[in-house]
Amino acid sequence: MMKWCFVASTLMLLASCSREANQPPEPAADIGAGKAIADTECIDCHGADGHGVAPGIPQLSAQPADYLLASLQAYQSGERTHAALRDLTNHMNDADMVNVSAYYASLSPPEQPATIHDKMTSYEEGEQIAKACVSCHGESGNSVIAGIPSLAGQQPLYFIAATQAYLTGIRDIETMEKSLRGLSRTDIEKLALYYASQVPDAHQAPENGDPEAGMVLSAQCGGCHGGGGVSHDAATPSLAGQDPLYLANAAKAYRGHVRHHDVMFADKSDEDIANIAAYYAIQQPRAAEDEPISAAKLSRSCDRCHGPGIDSPNLATPRLNGQDRDYLIMALRAYRDDKRHSTTMHKMSLPYSDTMIESLATLYSSREAR
Ligand code: HEC
Ligand code: HEC
Ligand code: HEC
Ligand code: HEC
Missing domain, CATH: 1.10.760.10 (Cytochrome c-like domain)
Known part of the structure; x- marks a missing residue:
């Protein structure tokens, strides 16, 4: 949530919409002269109506004239780079640019958006893709199989990093590599957004392991993993409510240098690890995101x-x-x-x-x- 809160507060600060550059007052524009330029120089790409003839070409009609003019000046000065527009604007004078901007600003906006793209949100798409993971990671990412981690509520950047570790073989687990192969980077981001906002189930205390002894040892972990194992950092995994066998296996993988971590578990016995895992397993978990972004x-x-x-x-x-x-x-x-x-x-x-x-x-x- 933090990143998005940061965005929100930045937006508040900027909400005054201050002007980025001071433009000189506009000379009176000649729309007819602007049309003549548009019909010869711009029509092939921007179309007669200014709506753009192909995907990737911006539609110019009814945009604010000021903005169009500022864009043309930016292409001319090289501040915005685009070879065709650089060439075109190079042989235009200030009046030409004012006129052609005024002409496009005067055209009507598109009636109906050209194409309505799929209406599914990233969250819904993530939910779809996650169906392939249910057999192992459980409904909503709440694992019920010992040794398999829950994904519900997991921090999104950590989630992405973990998937990359399987795909690159840093974490050498064939089933995971197979499950993720074929997903695009955006598919994985969608999964991360989806799982981050699932509500994690609380776990029962495991039979082996003493949560009270584990709590003492966990004092070294809270600085990064958060109080009670609920992480507030998008790149650090939450441990609260995680499957205890998975937690213990992960800790042993760090101890054996199979996985790499700032905290090496070299000084921890198997018993310590079981205790720490028991402690975190029964902590009350929380979703990383309060609601889908x-x-x-x-x-x-x-x-x-x-x-x-x-x-x-x-x-x-x-x-x-x-x-x-x-x-x-x-x-x-x-x-x-x-x-x-x-x-x-x-x-x-x-x-x-x-x-x-x-x-x-x-x-x-x-x-x-x-
Ligand atoms: C504080 C005012 C402000 C806010 C808030 C703002 N923008 Fe902008 N935006 C601008 C300005 C000014 C420009 C023109 C900058 C330039 O000349 O390149 C711009 C340009 C753009 C463009 C380029 C459009 C084009 O035709 O080339 C896009 C896309 C855009 N903004 C998207 C967004 C999105 C998405 C958000 C919200 C996440 C957002 N903006 C929030 C002021 C703002
Ligand atoms: C070869 C095709 C082509 C031609 C010809 C062309 N444009 Fe463009 N125009 C583009 C593309 C592509 C972009 C987006 C470039 C970018 O990413 O900055 C663009 C961007 C623009 C923008 C910025 C729009 C925005 O929302 O930021 C303006 C203004 C513009 N063109 C005006 C014109 C004018 C005026 C002419 C004629 C003098 C013209 N263009 C001729 C392809 C073309
Ligand atoms: C065949 C069973 C299986 C399937 C299907 C499966 N996983 Fe896994 N997953 C595992 C196992 C086992 C682990 C623990 C591996 C380890 O020890 O690193 C794991 C670990 C993970 C982790 C690391 C969690 C952490 O806390 O570090 C992520 C992320 C993950 N899986 C995502 C997915 C996604 C996304 C899918 C569906 C596209 C998926 N998995 C499908 C078995 C599976
Ligand atoms: C300096 C910050 C920091 C401290 C202190 C720390 N961790 Fe971590 N921990 C991390 C980060 C970052 C990761 C993700 C590393 C990775 O990608 O393998 C992680 C991963 C883990 C994992 C794997 C979780 C998963 O889902 O696969 C476990 C288990 C873990 N830590 C337990 C602990 C325990 C127990 C302690 C205290 C003894 C501890 N950590 C102390 C930052 C820390």
């Missing part, structure tokens, strides 16, 4: 600047509703990876996984343009 929820923060009716003459903020999906994905990745420079948008997109970016793009592209 949905694109719809996140988009409310984006709409502070991008929402309909927010466009104001001194705010060069593009409209996202009805924009081309592939283009949105490209743009958000470019901000996140700092390939397209906008301090505001870089901060905004930095914590997003490809999955969340795809979901946001799906959401915005399928919304009506106004």
Whole structure:
């Protein structure tokens, strides 16, 4: 949850939507002259209606003129890189750019989004994919088989790291490698989001192992794994409610240098390990995320600047509703990876996984343009 809270609070701070660069006052635009340029230079890619002729080409109609102009200036100066647009803008003067921007701004937005992409959220897709894991990891990721870890409530970054460890052979477990082979990186992110918001079941005390003795030993672990084994760090696994045999096996794998960990269990006897496992197994587990992180929820923060009716003459903020999906994905990745420079948008997109970016793009592209 922490990362998303961080995003939310960053958004609050930025909610004043301050203008990124001071544009000079616009000279009066000649829409007819702009149309002449568009019809010869831009139509092949952006179409006669400005809606874009192929996926990946942004739709320009009814975007704020200020934003279009700022984009063209950014291509001309090389601040935004795109070979075709660099060439085109290089032989345009300031008036040409003002005119063509005014022309596209004056066109109507697309009536209906071109394609409504699948409406499934990442969470629902994760739930679908997770069906393949139920036979071993249990319903909702609550394992009932000794030695098999529960996945319910697990921290999402740790979950992703663990799956990568199987896929690369760092954790050499053939059944897991087979189960994960064939899943894409985004499938795994979806699984991580799904499991993070499942409610973990509490475990019974195991027969071997003394939870009270384990509690004393666990004093060295709480700094990272959280009080009672509920981790608050997305990259550190929760241990609370975990299957005790799995916990003990994992600890022994670290002790035997089969798995690697800051804490080597070299000084721990089998009995110590059984006690620690018993202690964590009976702690009250909690889901890493209170509720599924949905694109719809996140988009409310984006709409502070991008929402309909927010466009104001001194705010060069593009409209996202009805924009081309592939283009949105490209743009958000470019901000996140700092390939397209906008301090505001870089901060905004930095914590997003490809999955969340795809979901946001799906959401915005399928919304009506106004
Ligand atoms: C060869 C195809 C092509 C041609 C011709 C073309 N564009 Fe584009 N345009 C694109 C693509 C692709 C992008 C997205 C580039 C990126 O990722 O920054 C784009 C982006 C833009 C953007 C930024 C939109 C946004 O939402 O940030 C503007 C503005 C624009 N084009 C205006 C024009 C104008 C005006 C012309 C004619 C003078 C033109 N383009 C000609 C393909 C083209
Ligand atoms: C045939 C049984 C089986 C199936 C099916 C299976 N797993 Fe596992 N999984 C295991 C076992 C056994 C382990 C413990 C391996 C170890 O000791 O590292 C494990 C471990 C894991 C872990 C590491 C948990 C941790 O706390 O470190 C993750 C993550 C995981 N599985 C995800 C999945 C996902 C996702 C699927 C479905 C796509 C899946 N597994 C399907 C048997 C299975
Ligand atoms: C410095 C921080 C830190 C401390 C202290 C720490 N851990 Fe960990 N622990 C981690 C991290 C990070 C991982 C994930 C490592 C990996 O990917 O294998 C982990 C993994 C584990 C796992 C594997 C969980 C799983 O689902 O596979 C167990 C079990 C574990 N720790 C037990 C303990 C115990 C018991 C202690 C105290 C004796 C302890 N740890 C102390 C950071 C810590
Ligand atoms: C504080 C105001 C603000 C917030 C909040 C904000 N943005 Fe932006 N966004 C901007 C500005 C300003 C630009 C134009 C930057 C540029 O020129 O590259 C922009 C540009 C974009 C673009 C590029 C559009 C295009 O046509 O090229 C996308 C995509 C985008 N934002 C998505 C988002 C998403 C998704 C969120 C929420 C997670 C969000 N923004 C939140 C101000 C904001």
